[in-house]
Amino acid sequence: MSDVTEKIRITDSTLRDGSHAMAHRFTEEQVRGVVHALDAAGVEVIEVTHGDGLGGSSFNYGFSLEDDVKLVAAAVDEATRAKIAVLLLPGLGTVHDLKMAHDAGASVARVATHCTEADVSLQHFAAARDLGMETVGFLMLSHRVGPEELARQARIMVDGGAQCVYVVDSAGALVLGEAQERISALVKEIGHEAQVGFHGHQNLSLGVANSVLAQQNGARQIDGALCALGAGAGNSPTEVLVATFERLGVPTGVDVQGALAAADDVVKPFLHRLPFADRGAITQGYAGVYSSFLLHAERAAERYGVPAHEILQKVGEAGYVGGQEDMIIDVALQLAAERDRAS
Numbered sequence: 443m444s445d446v447t448e449k450i451r452i453t454d455s456t457l458r459d460g461s462h463a464m465a466h467r468f469t470e471e472q473v474r475g476v477v478h479a480l481d482a483a484g485v486e487v488i489e490v491t492h493g494d495g496l497g498g499s500s501f502n503y504g505f506s507l508e509d510d511v512k513l514v515a516a517a518v519d520e521a522t523r524a525k526i527a528v529l530l531l532p533g534l535g536t537v538h539d540l541k542m543a544h545d546a547g548a549s550v551a552r553v554a555t556h557c558t559e560a561d562v563s564l565q566h567f568a569a570a571r572d573l574g575m576e577t578v579g580f581l582m583l584s585h586r587v588g589p590e591e592l593a594r595q596a597r598i599m600v601d602g603g604a605q606c607v608y609v610v611d612s613a614g615a616l617v618l619g620e621a622q623e624r625i626s627a628l629v630k631e632i633g634h635e636a637q638v639g640f641h642g643h644q645n646l647s648l649g650v651a652n653s654v655l656a657q658q659n660g661a662r663q664i665d666g667a668l669c670a671l672g673a674g675a676g677n678s679p680t681e682v683l684v685a686t687f688e689r690l691g692v693p694t695g696v697d698v699q700g701a702l703a704a705a706d707d708v709v710k711p712f713l714h715r716l717p718f719a720d721r722g723a724i725t726q727g728y729a730g731v732y733s734s735f736l737l738h739a740e741r742a743a744e745r746y747g748v749p750a751h752e753i754l755q756k757v758g759e760a761g762y763v764g765g766q767e768d769m770i771i772d773v774a775l776q777l778a779a780e781r782d783r784a785s
């Protein structure tokens with residue numbers, strides 16, 4: 443166990459991971475309201491981007507209502523203390539996109555790759571460092587590899603310029619000790635040079651518990667989202683993280699009442715659907731499916747008349763990763779064909 447009283451930093455991803463749950467329909471007014479409330483509560487980093495990061499607005503991933511750079515600029519304008527972060531998936535977002543976000547005032551670059559492909563992030567970390575941005579690496583679908591391999595990937599990111607690397611439980615599939623051992627492996631490999639972070643999803647309702655274990659094993663950056671607004675069953679709720687860490691005596695710098703007010707008074711009123719561990723989302727945690735596939739699977743289910751949870755189960759068995767959203771349609775068509783043959 444590491445020093446349990448050392449301060450941790452909460453990064454709120456309501457306005458980025460929550461974009462998946464909102465089908466990327468955030469308005470500038472909503473962004474301003476959320477940033478204002480989080481900033482007032484003392485949250486140090488607020489992530490604002492399309493759910494799939496800069497450049498994510500597309501036919502494959504879903505079009506944004508508003509341009510990312512415009513929303514980043516609004517967030518920067520609204521924040522008095524908080525830093526504004528952007529997410530970038532190399533290949534989807536480009537160095538040009540990063541420069542535009544930086545020009546709009548974003549100061550933290552979070553570069554995300556599949557957990558075995560850290561090497562594709564190097565150019566983007568170099569560019570972010572040249573721009574003077576803080577750098578964070580995101581190893582997505584971290585349950586797909588063991589702790590040692592994950593630590594090797596984190597090492598690649600740190601050597602490339604990442605100042606923190608996250609274990610990203612994109613599928614909400616890590617069960618307690620599995621999160622703990624991955625955090626410990628990263629802390630051992632990079633802890634003397636960089637921080638380690640944890641990004642949890644609630645598909646098996648373990649986001650907060652895994653975050654506590656992550657902190658107790660040396661993670662110093664933890665992600666959350668107000669009202670859990672995020673892909674799948676949502677993220678670890680920021681307001682619950684803040685209250686839990688305060689009860690544990692771990693400083694976050696965030697005011698509990700401020701976080702509760704931000705969730706209840708600002709986010710809840712504009713939600714059409716609260717993230718929830720329903721059959722589809724639980725299947726994602728159980729079968730290890732990328733959380734942002736949920737709405738894609740629900741749309742395919744409706745279109746082809748097959749259950750979303752069956753699509754997600756097959757997607758998990760096939761091992762598809764972020765970027766393979768089109769395969770969800772393929773799986774739905776196969777299930778529909780099997781159904782037609784059977785009848």
Ligand SMILES: C[C@H](O)CC(=O)C(=O)O
Pocket residue numbers: 459493494495531554582583610611612613641673733734764
């Ligand atoms: C692009 C993904 O939504 C990033 C993320 O939040 C995750 O993998 O989880």
Ligand SMILES: [Mn+2]
Pocket residue numbers: 459612641643672673733
């Ligand atoms: Mn996520």
